[in-house]
Amino acid sequence: MSRYRLLPTPAQQAVLRDHCGHARYVWNLAVEQHAHWHLGRKGAPGYLEQCRQLTAARAEHPWLAAGSQTVQQQALRDFARAMTAFFDPANPARRPSWRKAGRDEGFRIVGRGRQWDVRRVSRKVGLVWVPKAGWVRFRWSRAVPPDVKSYRVTMDRAGRWHVAFAVIPAPVPAPGNGQAVGIDRGVTVSAALSTGEMLHCPALTARERTRLRRLQRTLARAKRGSNRRGRVKHAIARLKARETDRRRDWAEKVSTGIARRFDVIRVEDLQIKNMTRSAKGTRGDPGRNVRQKAGLNRGILGSGWGLLVRRLEDKAPGRVEKIRPAFTSQRCSACGQVDGNSRESQAVFRCTACGLAGHADVNAAINIAAGHAVTARGGFREAGPANREPQLLLQSA
Numbered sequence: 001m002s003r004y005r006l007l008p009t010p011a012q013q014a015v016l017r018d019h020c021g022h023a024r025y026v027w028n029l030a031v032e033q034h035a036h037w038h039l040g041r042k043g044a045p046g047y048l049e050q051c052r053q054l055t056a057a058r059a060e061h062p063w064l065a066a067g068s069q070t071v072q073q074q075a076l077r078d079f080a081r082a083m084t085a086f087f088d089p090a091n092p093a094r095r096p097s098w099r100k101a102g103r104d105e106g107f108r109i110v111g112r113g114r115q116w117d118v119r120r121v122s123r124k125v126g127l128v129w130v131p132k133a134g135w136v137r138f139r140w141s142r143a144v145p146p147d148v149k150s151y152r153v154t155m156d157r158a159g160r161w162h163v164a165f166a167v168i169p170a171p172v173p174a175p176g177n178g179q180a181v182g183i184d185r186g187v188t189v190s191a192a193l194s195t196g197e198m199l200h201c202p203a204l205t206a207r208e209r210t211r212l213r214r215l216q217r218t219l220a221r222a223k224r225g226s227n228r229r230g231r232v233k234h235a236i237a238r239l240k241a242r243e244t245d246r247r248r249d250w251a252e253k254v255s256t257g258i259a260r261r262f263d264v265i266r267v268e269d270l271q272i273k274n275m276t277r278s279a280k281g282t283r284g285d286p287g288r289n290v291r292q293k294a295g296l297n298r299g300i301l302g303s304g305w306g307l308l309v310r311r312l313e314d315k316a317p318g319r320v321e322k323i324r325p326a327f328t329s330q331r332c333s334a335c336g337q338v339d340g341n342s343r344e345s346q347a348v349f350r351c352t353a354c355g356l357a358g359h360a361d362v363n364a365a366i367n368i369a370a371g372h373a374v375t376a377r378g379g380f381r382e383a384g385p386a387n388r389e390p391q392l393l394l395q396s397a
């Protein structure tokens with residue numbers, strides 16, 4: 001996905017806003033119809049039936065009929081595709097859910113040549129054709145791949161418009177050097193490579209963070225519904241959007257570099273969602289280490305780790321292997337000793353057997369690269385139940 005800043009005129013913005021509203025309306029209608037569907041009942045309406053209903057709805061509601069049929073039909077097609085993905089037993093996706101105004105603003109256009117086209121008009125400016133809005137300017141920040149087939153227009157929470165042209169990222173050819181790399185999702189650094197390199201995912205600068213904190217305090221004091229509150233919210237959204245942009249660029253560059261340099265890329269198979277699930281617990285069973293966990297969560301989410309792994313899988317299909325994460329951080333990458341005490345601190349690993357010392361995340365990354373089989377025997381303690389079955393760390397992707 002290559003994303004560009006869209007620069008619509010005020011009149012075009014009104015059209016785009018309508019498109020977003022119509023796409024959301026149609027999508028939510030489909031969600032509602034499917035919500036009433038359950039096994040054993042007559043099938044929920046398929047795409048064709050929904051198209052007939054859309055025609056009827058357009059006849060009934062002039063505001064819907066005034067909008068673009070292309071936009072509305074595409075929203076239905078997208079929904080049908082999302083449902084197919086949801087029912088795919090091999091790779092089930094999330095159930096398509098309700099879209100909310102202000103949060104999920106966007107629409108998609110396919111059919112280049114018939115419904116839309118894109119062209120460059122100057123060094124820094126491109127034009128994309130949007131139904132009913134005409135040619136809309138966008139910042140030509142990099143080349144638009146020649147084979148793009150569709151695009152999606154979105155408005156972020158800061159009120160900025162973007163256009164993303166859909167291309168399946170071309171796989172990066174493997175270098176053919178037979179080299180494997182391990183990548184550890186770190187806490188002290190975003191990611192450590194088994195080569196010893198540390199990758200830092202960019203975040204907000206210290207000054208931006210201070211500003212964010214100040215804005216958040218102001219927001220807490222601002223009266224509900226006041227103009228000031230609106231302005232402060234807007235400023236906060238802009239700062240957060242800036243951070244997201246940086247993280248995205250970082251994942252794009254880093255994943256291309258890694259896919260180019262190594263034949264096999266090994267990462268831990270982490271269910272980030274499980275790890276970041278709140279540690280608060282219930283009233284009867286209050287969670288332990290709530291504070292530490294909260295800090296750790298911010299680190300993980302801030303690291304852009306999930307994004308990096310997704311991009312690697314896109315660019316190096318079949319070359320990314322997921323490794324079971326057990327013991328990679330307690331195992332010495334030199335002598336193989338497994339001991340929780342070797343992890344001196346978050347950042348430092350010092351083997352209690354052979355004395356190897358180094359960055360804890362790099363040590364883990366080397367273990368991941370090797371995909372070692374580790375058993376629960378040995379000097380292992382405090383890291384899990386002792387009666388655990390020996391397990392192979394290596395799993396095919």
Ligand SMILES: [Zn+2]
Nearest residue numbers: 332335351354
């Ligand atoms: Zn050792």
